Amino acid sequence: MEKDEKNMTCCCSCSSPNALPQEIVAYIHECMQKPHSESYLIPVLHKIQNHFGYLSPVYLEEVAQLMHIPASKITGVATFYHLFSFTPRGKNRISVCLGTACYVKGSGKLMERFKEKLGIKENETTPDGMFSIECSRCFGACALAPVVVVNDKVYGDVKPEQVEKILADYGFKK
């Protein structure tokens, strides 16, 4: 695809500017050719979130038009699932696992430590946009509990003393 096509208007009859990247629009069109096309809504939302890090109302609006699904339904679906976020998250996303195995091994304390160091609460982002913290429910690496995931890197057997070191790895300065 040509680069400047990105800013062209949407190819269906709607006239909204194309906020979504071309590859996602193409994916949606591909899904629309398949039977039960509306069932691809969640995969589409995943793609948008992977690309932008969150779901902004503008994109949801566009998805509604492209997929012929009412915007209210899309919002309903998107808000139902925990993995979808509606606010931009930090450049470095810290997820502390609060699943059973990690909890039993003290991940609650890790969470406290991260919050204290960064001065933010769960699901918040530091003012400089560098870090956000969220809790998750099990990464399936329970044998290494307690587990902390930063972006895509999994840290196992994390001790409270390591919190500062992990943050420092991502450029946090106190």
Add this chain to the structure above:
Amino acid sequence: MPTSLEKLQDMRRKSIFKVFEEKFRASIRITVGSATCENAAGATDVYERFQQNIQKHAGLEVILSKVGCAGRCDLEPMVTIVSHGQIPVKYMRVNPEKADKIFEDHILHGKVLEDFTMRRTAGLYNAQRVITVCGGKNCFDKHCSDIEKAFLENIQKLGIADKIILTRSACQGLCQYGPVCYVYPDGIMYQKLTPDIVKQICEEHLLKNHTLGQYTWTGERLTNRSFPFFGDVYFFGKQLRLTLRNCGVIDPESLDEYLAVRGYEAIAKILTEMKPQQVIDTVKKSGLRGRGGGGFPTGQKWQFAANQPDKEKYMICNADEGDPGAFMDRSMIEGDPHTILEGLMIAGYAIGASKGFVYIRAEYPLAVQRLEKAIADSKKSGLLGENILGSGWNFDIEIRLGAGAFVCGEETALIHSIEGSRGMPSPRPPYPAISGLWGKPTVINNVESLANLPVIILDGADWFSSIGTEKSKGTKVFALAGKVANTGLVEVPMGTTLREVVFDVGGGIKNSKAFKAVQTGGPAGGCLPAECLDTPVDYDSLNAAGSIMGSGGMIVMDEETCMVDVAKFFLDFTQSESCGKCTPCREGTRAMLAILQKITDGKGEDGDIEKLERLGSIIKNASLCGLGQCAPNPVLTTLKYFGHEYRAHIYSKKCPAGVCSALVTYNIDPEKCVGCTACKKKCPVNCITGDPKRIHAINQEDCIKCGTCLAVCKFNAITKS
């Protein structure tokens, strides 16, 4: 025209040849574990380091490959060195530096680095052979301890005791041939042993390398392919690896390796010689029950769907694995993705579906990636898609990702989620087997249920049903985690006791603390105390004890775990995961949580326990789906078995385990404090006062009970009560 089975066999021959050429011909093969857990422990760096070392030594006959997780997650990254005719050497907790050393000493100079190995017996690597005697319960009456004794006596008499390792395995489901023993690395199995035969084996085979053909068992089984690799390690020897048969053994990203271990033979066999109804009957006869938690007989569920006249039907693999503390399904998919696809195909053929879905958590990116590759590879080879193996049968598989909603593991919610809606459960009936995805008959099976199918088809329903207990057949995989020494994945025959799993396979409690409870079934299950340790793991016994089998999460708790806090943890989970559709679940769990919060905050009152019990029984009876119906279980079982802890919180305002911070105080013992100031420096709220070399004190008003001072004091002067 060759049949599907003949075509498959032909493919297998080619694959075996290819795998041999590529991987086994080399005199040394290095395998590095590769799974989410392994990679988190640093396996990728280790793999790369070996790669660099091999490149540096051109001409060296060494092959490097990846395998799935073998299950000993606490010892990862694991590296196995397989040399022809020798017992494989397993190195644990390898890092790049150790990798260098292993390469230098072991690969280049043939010297095993014993300090890095995973071994139980000193001097293991001087041993030439491992003898594993089956020690299953059914064989006990056949005097298998006599067999062990006979081996010991004979090898001592012959003076080869230091060359032979004797171990015991779990029941291998060969009881009619029992007692049996395996001899590795020869890979020979002897059957119907008597002390006299043992004597002959020792004298002829062990001493003179003559196999005694007249006593060997030459049948073939899919199971325990891991034995030649791991049979000498106690942790593995106590297991029966049926669904995990390939995990940690084959390269999960290689279709050839899967084909080489009889992969896709089960589907080829049924396409060639079985009608769908025969497949259903076989699975019925095997006694397989759903491993996703409910334990519903799989064959019966299929029958409902098969009986529907609809042309369009769907098969779904439930890989949502929402239980926070369970990772069986992830490991299985990451370690052996083709088995899941084959299982899904077998089920699809049986019920008459031509489309299958794998609904998998988005939190498992590596598993998704391996499944995608497996689907693409098998399609390319004509094993999936249209006209599979020339049989005229079509089946397609699509992956759908979850998005972090626990309730989507429930069948009807899962279906709504695939349809692109909010994942809220609907009342049943109609059951999905009658009217499911897009209103069509749909069967949903758990990952582990499906992984059993190739075994049942190839090794037979009779054999499968010989393992386990009367009403629970086969094996169960558990994800052992928490305060247990050996964390990881274990697969044991049904009927094994909790004690055997936690203490024998799991190695007991970490840091020699006291055992308090074992939790099975996740947020839907219960916590069982020491008195219940002799409960056999099967659906009915665990139910009777007040817990459930669940999908396989098993969390061990020690004396430092507060059971009220644990109950609160689970309820907090179910409460936030409740979809909100029905009142008892939505409001009831919130009310219960509020009471638990009050109790752990030290504000519990008389009557709270009764209120919890009453609410619990209402929620259980009046909720629409399994989430609500099971939500009170963790609270009710802890009330039943650990009522004293609740009472201590409510009436004495004490948390016996010292977990609930509102009920804990930190104090400085003036007798022990030397005034080193360490605690004062570290206290996050600066509530410790004292001059250097003077006794320090904690200002209780400001203390946030973070426990830092306790951790930093080197003089044990800080006490927690």
